């Protein structure tokens with residue numbers, strides 16, 4: 118049986134924070150303090166989890182093994198500063214888009230053990246992917262703890278080059294949104310072709326869900342699975358001729374990822 122996680126402080130119990138907390142619960146928690154002033158966060162409390170509205174209300178004896186920062190980057194400065202006194206030997210794991218290791222060190226002190234990470238919303242069903250980068254002061258056991266916390270909601274990869282977190286944010290951080298947009302557009306196009314709205318929604322949803330499951334189950338790359346759908350001179354080939362035109366999806370995706378990457382860099386500049 119795996120040992121319970123050490124005491125954790127979670128700043129922000131919103132979509133990502135609560136998804137990670139659910140993963141930690143499954144893994145086994147000892148004590149978690151969630152700091153979140155939002156009314157919805159109160160429902161996260163249970164025998165192992167205390168929810169407080171502000172840092173002042175954190176129990177005085179609380180010494181977290183890790184502090185996980187899951188507030189929006191826009192409120193980071195005001196939300197993070199009051200936590201500085203708790204940093205001690207804790208691993209500081211930030212999932213905030215665009216908040217750099219240097220910025221986090223400026224908040225917690227130059228010697229703070231900072232890990233910057235970028236998960237995605239499939240974390241809510243433990244099928245996320247997180248890319249993380251450990252700062253210079255992170256000890257091996259702190260890195261292991263960060264990996265354990267992130268792995269509770271999906272796959273984890275560590276990179277040495279922090280600059281990669283900007284394109285990672287664009288690709289896998291935002292990626293679920295592009296897949297959901299695909300489902301929306303497929304549904305709308307189905308309706309345009311006369312398919313009743315309810316059936317159109319079902320077709321679009323199940324096509325995305327089933328394709329994801331097939332990709333997960335198959336050893337084949339996406340390209341091979343695409344080719345397996347495409348009969349010579351058939352209907353799919355006709356559709357792909359439109360979508361794969363250089364100025365259509367290839368260029369749109371390339372531009373979209375470049376734009377999101379640049380926005381991540383902008384957030385880092387503050």
Ligand SMILES: NC(=O)c1ccc[n+]([C@@H]2O[C@H](COP(=O)([O-])OP(=O)(O)OC[C@H]3O[C@@H](n4cnc5c(N)ncnc54)[C@H](O)[C@@H]3O)[C@@H](O)[C@H]2O)c1
Pocket residue numbers: 128129130131132133134152153154155158187188189190192195196212213214235236237238290291
């Ligand atoms: N949503 C995503 O797809 C995604 C993916 C990867 C990373 N992220 C990052 O995760 C972070 C959280 O995003 P989210 O989607 O969970 O947002 P969210 O809005 O769902 O959650 C943020 C939470 O922070 C709380 N909060 C606001 N001010 C606070 C304060 N001063 N102190 C403590 N809590 C406070 C809010 O009440 C809310 O519950 C962001 O920094 C984002 O960049 C999000």
